[in-house]
Amino acid sequence: MTTDMTKSPDPSGPAGTAPVGPSPAGPSPAGTAPAGPAPTAEQAHAALAALRAEIGKAVVGNDNAVLYLVLALLCRGHVLLEGVPGVAKTLLVRALATALELEHTRVQFTPDLMPGDVTGSQIYDPHSAEFTFRQGPVFTNLLLADEINRTPPKTQSALLESMEERQVSVDGRPRPLPDPFVVVATQNPIEQEGTYPLPEAQLDRFLFKVDITLPGREDEFHILARHASGFDPRDLTAAGLRPVAGAGHIAAARAAVGAVTVAPEVLAYIVDLCRATRSAPAVRHGASTRGATALLAAARALAWLNGRGFTTPDDVKFVATAVLRHRLQLRPEAELDGVTAEGLLAGLLHSVPVPV
Amino acid sequence: MSEDQRQIPAPPTLGPAAEHRAAAEQAAARRDYDRALRERFRAVLRGMEQRGLLETRRSRTADETAADASTVLAPEAAAQLDPAARSFDEVVYGGRPATEDEYRRLEYADAYSAAAPPPKPEPLVREVAEAAPRPRRRALPPLPALLRDPRFWAGLAGLIVLGLLLYAAMQSCAAPSAPPPPDLPPPSIPDPPDDPDLPPIEGRDSIFDSLPAPLAFGGLMLLITSALLVWWRAVRRGALVREPRPVEVAANELLAGQAAVYRRSGDHDHIAGKLRAAALRRITPGLGAAAGAGPDELIAAIAGRSGLDPGLVHAALYAPVPDASALGVVAAQLDLIETEVR
Secondary structure, three states: OEOOOOOOOOOOOOOOOOOOOOOOOOOOOOOOOOOOOOOOHHHHHHHHHHHHHHHOOOOOOOHHHHHHHHHHHHHOOOEEEEOOOOOOHHHHHHHHHHHEEOOEEEEEOOOOOOHHHHHEEEEEEOOOOEEEEEEOOOOOOEEEEEOHHHOOHHHHHHHHHHHHHOEEEEOOEEEEOOOOOEEEEEEOOOOOOOOOOOOHHHHOOOOEEEEOOOOOHHHHHHHHHHHHOOOOOOOOOOOOOOOOEEHHHHHHHHHHHHOOEOOHHHHHHHHHHHHHHHHOOOEEEOOOHHHHHHHHHHHHHHHHHOOOOEOOHHHHHHHHHHHHHHHOEEOHHHHHOOOOHHHHHHHHHHHOOOOO | OOHHHOOOOOOOOOOOHHHHHHHHHHHHHOOOHHHHHHHHHHHHHHHHHHOOOOOOOOOOOHHHHHHHHHHHOOHHHHHOHHHHHHHHHHHHOOOOOOOHHHHHHHHHHOOOOOOOOOOOOOOOOOOOOOOOOOOOOOOOOOOOHHHHOHHHHHHHHHHHHHHHHHHHHHHHHOOOOOOOOOOOOOOOOOOOOOOOOOOOOOOOOOHHHHOOHHHHHHHHHHHHHHHHHHHHHOOOOOOOOOOOOOOOOOHHHHHHHHHHHHHHHOOHHHHHHHHHHHHHHHHHHHOOOOOOOOHHHHHHHHHHHHOOOHHHHHHHHHOOOOOHHHHHHHHHHHHHHHHHHO
């Protein structure tokens, strides 16, 4: 078992909502609020834009993955990153953690990891002659569950309650997790050796499933150029990454996202889209109602990031594949025919009527 | 109005361009510019679809409509639709009141809804009803309570074991077997006569004769019981059930399936033939070529209409296609020809 807990330089605590102050490393980004009052929605918007730029200092390409990570922060959602080894999945999450003034923990999921190693367990304290609860790595703001499908479903399921209820129950007593709490899990494609596919119940708890693909020629050239000029992926601080957003920004942004309006036509479009996934002949189980609410939340957050106070069907279409692809169970005969969830969703987005 | 009291919008449908245009003008006359802007945008969209500028589909958003229009319209005409799409989003989804100026701009840009050809029938979108799961097997009558009681089976097993033990004990306690017979010369069995009409001599070497009588009787009873049990409880395969025809398959899945079959077949010439026939079917009516025109006339007509090199047109329509890359080139050339001819 390997449990690597990488704490952030300044663990101000999960409840720490103090805004991030000016960094000594350089001028403050536009969205970084001075210490004192809570950040405004505009400052939060600028801070999240700066966050995306900051991650770009370490990760070349994968702009969509960065966008989905930011959206997950705004929606209280979790993200599953899938890709073959060596496409910077872990680096992406480490860069996000470095650019956020939040406590973060990394757990390397291995075949012998036990549920108690993730959630925590009761240990006997000889001094007080009592059993005390020792918190596991899940008690953090940003949990990097690295290679989550290397561990059996028993341990994978240890995160079920944490991800949905944001609490851990030990000995019948619920213990709340800090806010924000986001799980960013990475996994290899399930065709790889020694992997356990995630159970459907757990997949449904991820807001997004993002495919990390191999970079294009230009991006790969830039990656090598960075390495040639001395970039060390193990030392992101040396690469110039610094915290640009904190819990206060995220809280302000979430409040602003909550004010984004959704017209009944757009709600009906989301419903029609999810119902279409259930009635498609190639699908055994379509998107759940949780999937529909996740689609709504992601579309609202995207609308706010795009500077709008209302949601459009374009927002829904943009996030639909990442929100729904892992919630569809295809029929075996369809899979044999080469039908994929992504192709099916593309067809549905091309056929479900949009309210104009 | 509370969240639950919101009226559920009806499934989105659009009518002919003329209807939306008339509705827009009526709303504008009432100074209801929210309605007028929405109806006018619908009229523009339907007008472009009815004129064949855009593919007819209901899944296109306002922004996508403007983006698609920019690929088929002149830049100055397409540029007028971008702000209209943004206004449409803000008014319809954002709840902002439309202004008269926005409506008049869109009305000015609408050169498509007037005198548009009648709409073609739209593809039918039907929701597939969830089929009720079929029972996996016929309903069997419930077992009698006695047979469902595990104590009964335990008692029965106990009785059998006890019976076997008693049998074994009786066998071991039986009188000693008789002393072996004295060594007598084996009885002389006369050789069978060579007369073929006599029946053959049968020996007493059947396996059933060598079994103890209780075991043979028990086996017979077990066989009969098993047969009865199978007749009573086993699944009965009925006659084959015919699947209802025709099978409904979504158009996009049918297309994907056909494409997969074509790809697997590797018959590039056949696939190219299909693409060429479809392309010719679409562009020939607009060429003005005579019906049944030969390849040379077609090539000349296409080259004259599109300005493309006749050699390219010939390669696209009639050259052999040895591999997948050549097929890709032919598809791209056909696409170019269709674009240029239109």
